[in-house]
Amino acid sequence: MIKKFFLTKFVAAFFAIALFILASHSARAATIVIQNNDQPNVGFNDPTAVSPVGNNTGTTLGQQRLNAFQFAANIWGATLNSSVTITIQASWASLGCTATSGTLGAAGTVALFGNFPNAPQANTWYPGALANALAGSDRNPNSPEIKAQFNTDVGQSTCLGGTPFYLGLDNNFGSGIDLVSVLMHEFAHGLGFESFYNPTDGSEPQNMPGIFDFFLQDNSTGKTWNNMTNAERVTSSTNTGNLVWIGSRSVNEGRNVLGTARVVVNAPSSATINASGEAYSPDIRARQLALNAGATTAQVSGSVATTSPADACATVSSTVSGKIALIDRGTCNFTVKVKNAQNAGAIGAVIANISSSTNMPIMGGADSTVAIPAVLISFNDGNTLKGQLGSGLNVSLVTDASAPTGTDAQGHPRMYAPNPLDQGSSVSHWDDVEFPDLLMEWANTNDTVHSVAVPADLTLAQLRDIGWQGNPIGDNAFFVRQQYLDFLNRQPDASGYQFWTNNIFNCGIDQQCVEVHRINASAAFFLSIEFQDTGNLVYKMYKAGFNTSKAPGTPVAIRRADFLQDSQTIQNSPNKIIVGQGNWQANLEANKQAFALSFVQRAGFPSQSDAASFVGNLFANAGVTPTTAETNAAINAFNAAGGGNPGRAAALRSVCDSASVTGALRNEAFVLMQYFGYLQRDPDAQTPADYSGYNFWLAKLNGAGGDFIQAEMVKAFLNSDEYRHRFGS
Ligand SMILES: [Zn+2]
Secondary structure, eight states: HHHHHHHHHHHHHHHIIIIIIBBBOSOOOOOOEEEEOOTTSSSSOOOOOOOTTTTTTOSSHHHHHHHHHHHHHHHHHHBBOOSSSSEEEEEOOOOOOOOBBBOOOOESSEEEEETTTTOOTOOOOOEEHHHHHHTOOOOOOOSSEEEEEEEEETTTTTTTGGGGGGOOSOOOOOOSSSHHHHHHHHHHHHHHOOOOOOTTTTOOOGGGOOOGGGGGTTTTTTEEGGGGHHHHHHHHOOOOTTTTOOOOHHHHHHTTTTEEEEEEEEEOEEEEEOOEEOOOOOHHHHHHHHHHHTSSEEEEEEEEESSSHHHTOOOOSSTTTTSSSEEESSSHHHHHHHHHHHTTTEEEEEOSSSSSSSOOOOOOOOOOOOOOOOEEEEEHHHHHHTGGGGOOOOEEEEEEEOOOOOTTTTTBBBOOOOSSSOTSSSSSSSTTOOOOOOOBSSOOOOOSSSSSSSOOHHHHHHHHHHHHOGGGSSSSHHHHHHHHIIISSOOHHHHHHHHHHHHHHTTTTTTHHHHHHHHHHHHHHHHHHHHHHHHHHHHHHHHHHHHHHHHHHHHHSOOOOHHHHHHHHHHHSSOOOTTTHHHHHHHHHHHHHHHHHHHHSSSSOOOSSHHHHHHHHHHHHHOOOOOHHHHHHHHHHHHOOOOOOOOHHHHHHHHHHHHHHHHHHHHHHHHHHHHIIIOOTTTSSSSSSSSHHHHHHHHHHHHTTTTTTTTHHHHHHHHBHHHHHHTOO
């Protein structure tokens, strides 16, 4: 009986661990299916042969269109929760177009529902997909939730100058129109970014407001739209600049999304110039989102040189290579100027207005081959900079997140409310003044990335404001950035960020591939040289120096609080390391040496003065039998540094860098970092307060020979409720 009792308890404990960690999140990500509603040989069934483009492997025009639809749908499916499949009935048709304007496509909810089970607001309309998600059952199983129609005229010579849809999935749209971005935008309307009011008379369907209207506030009256008369809504719909969104999630996240483009003058004297900024390409947008969150971070810094010709409308012959080009506005498109400067080697562009008008235009245009940031400054500021060219002028182009552009004083993002009314666009979009650009602005700006979450975009925040459950960790851009924050304790650098996001996006619409690439990307942060040089080095030093005496009563060598403090010391002292910038590798080595020298002087650290017994002690603490070569290397390091503390520091480095110690401690450090990085806590900071979870995973990883995929360890942590709940539901 006793045996059975123990056995039962043992099994139960394992179940507890399994449920605790292995249970994938109970609130499922949404499944979104595209229902092809086209006739044979048209739209999605168009048999025209095409070449694969930008990860879109379709070989007919119709298939590529369908792939793009599914790719965009998957982005929403990964971030929104619903137990009810969302069906988008989609088709292609001629929607009309002129040389200068055309509807790219449109989408909206098929039906509205109110007073269903679990409806958060009574007597309020919800779009079908949201009503289903909230109710947990399909309100109308025989009907799709969203209807989408796209324009077959796009790409014909009479429409928008013949600019075609770009059907690739990689945002590399060149001079085309990125279909995936347009689809993400349109699907968001169908998911709930839409007021259901009648723009002609201000009425609501059956006199019941939609959930969207609860968050639309007119700052002139202080009223929200659900509390307005029909006439008040009509007035409010054209109250330019005073119609705002008050949903708390959008307001809070807006502080990490919106900013102000600025030129910071570093030399000859410091000054800050307000600029009108525009990002031309997804590369730049990605760089901004990687760097701007919550801080004023330079996109690029450098000395300044003017171009020849001054307007950069032809090949630039002056020396701007490695510099920020100062260009006069006028004559040709902004994209042409910036591209010419880029071709001459410029790393950024500042365009000076040629009219002294204070009314600063927003730079328009899009070209995904432009890869350098560009801003527009006033005529007077341009002249000031030109006057300093001979005095060592050096500037930085920054996006200042402390000054959001396009909100009121309370941080409420402005809604699109032009006067006269823009039928079909007014109210149900963000204003176009927001900077950086947002997915749900009224016009396609072609410079958003395929991300709906902070710090790239506010659309997911807006949908969560109206009642969607969701999680930004499903968003690949958000996910990659989070790995940098959790494991490397820093914002991503542009090239690393691009590498990992592309690595996931390269999967196209293959969802299984996406999951595997996300797991591998995340594990790569533990395995990276940078982490091995910082966090993992700290772990090894604690183990070799103190065994587990710094975390008594535990199977691990270090508590998380000590780990964070010491990892940050290596990153920041005495040199602040910014990976990829300056002489960072040499600076990091100097930091490691300084840290080791201080570490060996901590209380309780082994203090033998003869090299052999000191080194033997460290290897014994680490639980490792070293090779003769490893022992000799550590002894030599001790002696070469002259013994004493410098000798102990050098020997400690040698021991920690040895293959025997690195190999022996790899799995225990790997498991510990799952808790520190993903769950942001010590392994025993749970109920019950024990190491059963840690021991379970260490045994599993050891049993799999260190293979985290076979052990399903990283996957289990990424899918755990506890991890996901850090970011959403
Ligand atoms: Zn729209």
